[in-house]
Amino acid sequence: MALILDKVTKRFGSFTAVDELSLEIPESQMFGFLGANGAGKTTTFRMILGLLEKSEGSITWNGESISYNKSHLIGYLPEERGLYPKQKVEDQLVYLGRLRGMNKGEALEQLDYWLDRFKVPEYKGKKVEELSKGNQQKIQFITAVLHKPKLLILDEPFSGLDPVNVEMLKEAVVDLKESGTSIVFSSHRMEHVEELCEHLCIMHHGKPVVHGGLRQIKRDFGKKNVMLRADFDLSFLKNVPGVTRFRKFSEGCELQIENEDISQKIFEAIQGKGFVRTFGLEEPSLNDIFIEKVGASYE
Numbered sequence: 307m308a309l310i311l312d313k314v315t316k317r318f319g320s321f322t323a324v325d326e327l328s329l330e331i332p333e334s335q336m337f338g339f340l341g342a343n344g345a346g347k348t349t350t351f352r353m354i355l356g357l358l359e360k361s362e363g364s365i366t367w368n369g370e371s372i373s374y375n376k377s378h379l380i381g382y383l384p385e386e387r388g389l390y391p392k393q394k395v396e397d398q399l400v401y402l403g404r405l406r407g408m409n410k411g412e413a414l415e416q417l418d419y420w421l422d423r424f425k426v427p428e429y430k431g432k433k434v435e436e437l438s439k440g441n442q443q444k445i446q447f448i449t450a451v452l453h454k455p456k457l458l459i460l461d462e463p464f465s466g467l468d469p470v471n472v473e474m475l476k477e478a479v480v481d482l483k484e485s486g487t488s489i490v491f492s493s494h495r496m497e498h499v500e501e502l503c504e505h506l507c508i509m510h511h512g513k514p515v516v517h518g519g520l521r522q523i524k525r526d527f528g529k530k531n532v533m534l535r536a537d538f539d540l541s542f543l544k545n546v547p548g549v550t551r552f553r554k555f556s557e558g559c560e561l562q563i564e565n566e567d568i569s570q571k572i573f574e575a576i577q578g579k580g581f582v583r584t585f586g587l588e589e590p591s592l593n594d595i596f597i598e599k600v601g602a603s604y605e
C-alpha cells in the first residue's frame with residue numbers, strides 16, 4: 307500500500323503550479339522531493355494534506371482519501387514554521403499533542419524523549435522566542451512527530467540547521483522510517499535526498515522530470531563519472547570522444563562520460579603519460595542528473 311497521486315493538478319487562476327503529477331510513494335520508505343524554488347513541492351504537500359484543494363486528480367493513502375486536519379496518522383513540518391513565540395515549549399507541545407489525539411501524560415513523555423534525544427531538555431520551560439532559529443526548528447520537528455504519525459511530511463526539514471543538527475535530524479528520520487513511518491520530504495540539497503531516499507522525484511515547473519527509485523534513475527541516466535588524480539596535466543582528456551564534461555580541480559579532474567565503455571578509452575589515453583594516483587569509475591550524482599534534466603544546479 308502506498309500514497310498515490312494520480313494526475314494531480316493545481317491551478318492558481320491561469321497559472322498551473324502542479325501539472326498532472328502522478329506518483330506512487332511506497333509505504334515505510336523515505337521519498338525525496340527535489341526542485342528549484344517555485345517548482346511546486348509545497349503546493350503538492352499541501353494538496354496531499356488536504357490543506358489545499360486540488361484542481362484535478364486524486365490522492366489516496368492506503369486506498370483512502372486523507373486529511374491532515376481529520377487524521378492523527380499524519381505529521382507535518384510546514385515550510386512556514388508556525389509556533390507561538392510567546393508560549394512555552396511544554397505548554398505548546400502538550401496542547402498540539404492533545405489536538406492530535408494524545409493525553410497530557412503521553413504528550414509529555416514523548417516531549418521528554420525528543421528533547422533528550424535532541425540534547426535540549428532545558429528548552430521545555432522556555433518560550434519559543436527565546437530559542438535560536440535552528441532550535442525552534444527542532445521544536446517544530448518534535449511537533450510533527452510527537453503523536454507518532456504513520457505518514458510524515460517534512461517541508462525543507464534541514465534548512466537553517468548547522469551540520470551537527472542536520473546529522474541529528476537525519477538520524478531521527480532514519481529511525482522513524484525504520485520503525486515503519488512513511489516519510490516524504492523536500493530539500494534543496496541533493497546530497498540529503500541521495501543519502502536518505504530510496505525513491506525520489508525531481509519537480510520542474512510543476513511536472514516530475516525524474517521519478518522513481520534512486521538506483522534505477524542512476525542506471526537509466528547511463529552516463530558515468532571518472533575521477534582521476536595524476537601528477538601530469540589531464541586537460542587533454544576533454545577531447546576524448548565520449549567525454550561530455552570535464553571538471554578540473556586542484557589535484558586532478560572529474561570527467562563525465564557517455565557510457566561505461568569510454569572509461570577504457572580514458573584509461574588507454576593516460577598510459578605512459580606519468581604517475582596516476584587515482585582512477586575511479588563512479589555513478590552519476592543526483593546533481594549531475596538534475597543539471598541534465600533541469601538545466602541548472604541548486605548550489
Ligand SMILES: Nc1ncnc2c1ncn2[C@@H]1O[C@H](COP(=O)(O)OP(=O)(O)OP(=O)(O)O)[C@@H](O)[C@H]1O
Nearest residue numbers: 318321323341342343344345346347348349350385
Ligand atoms: N496561493 C497561491 N497563489 C498563487 N500562486 C501560488 C500560490 N501558492 C503557490 N503559488 C505559486 O505556485 C508555484 C509553486 O509554489 P510552491 O510553493 O509549491 O513551490 P516550491 O517548489 O515549494 O518552492 P520553494 O522551494 O521555493 O519552497 C510558485 O510559482 C508559486 O508562486
